[in-house]
Amino acid sequence: WLRRTTHYLFIVVVAVNSTLLTINAGDYIFYTDWAWTSFVVFSISQSTMLVVGAIYYMLFTGVPGTATYYATIMTIYTWVAKGAWFALGYPYDFIVVPVWIPSAMLLDLTYWATRRNKHAAIIIGGTLVGLSFPLFNMINLLLVRDPLEVAFKYPRPTLPAYMTPIEPQVGKFYNSPVALGSGAGAVLSVPIAALGAKLNTWTYRWMAA
Numbered sequence: 001w002l003r004r005t006t007h008y009l010f011i012v013v014v015a016v017n018s019t020l021l022t023i024n025a026g027d028y029i030f031y032t033d034w035a036w037t038s039f040v041v042f043s044i045s046q047s048t049m050l051v052v053g054a055i056y057y058m059l060f061t062g063v064p065g066t067a068t069y070y071a072t073i074m075t076i077y078t079w080v081a082k083g084a085w086f087a088l089g090y091p092y093d094f095i096v097v098p099v100w101i102p103s104a105m106l107l108d109l110t111y112w113a114t115r116r117n118k119h120a121a122i123i124i125g126g127t128l129v130g131l132s133f134p135l136f137n138m139i140n141l142l143l144v145r146d147p148l149e150v151a152f153k154y155p156r157p158t159l160p161a162y163m164t165p166i167e168p169q170v171g172k173f174y175n176s177p178v179a180l181g182s183g184a185g186a187v188l189s190v191p192i193a194a195l196g197a198k199l200n201t202w203t204y205r206w207m208a209a
Contacts, residue, residue, distance in 0.1 A: 051196065058107065068101060
């Protein structure tokens, strides 16, 4: 029980730090400002960042449900950051928190349904994460006030000039950011999931040394 508890505490600590990394990979403030112009880039960075950490800790514990646990910690941590902005006087929907949990649940379900098959988790689970993440996040964006409007009304005090929000040009480059994000995410999440699984192997070797 002590070893298992240590594993879960380890997940809490690293998931918090991983949230910072995930935010930087496609940070949620950048996501809110540029939601309609960089949705594909955000989707790819976030789905790959989610899958590498989630599969790492799921295989590390060998317990289906760990990926969801990992995504939940990331979500809570980001909501705390959202609350900090709210405390500074910004509106409640100033920041739109990315939806990680449903995609992580699909990864867990894949691992559970295939009887803890690592390769199925990498291939099927990775694909499902990449496919589903843009869909859940577009629904998330549609349920809040126009992020671009909020971005213009409440400019970030720390935002550099080159990241100033611009009018969306979605139709000019591609017709469906969800489809493009899902397609690219599904392809890229699989090798990134394999990387997470490999990192898990290296961790066990390091622990055994």
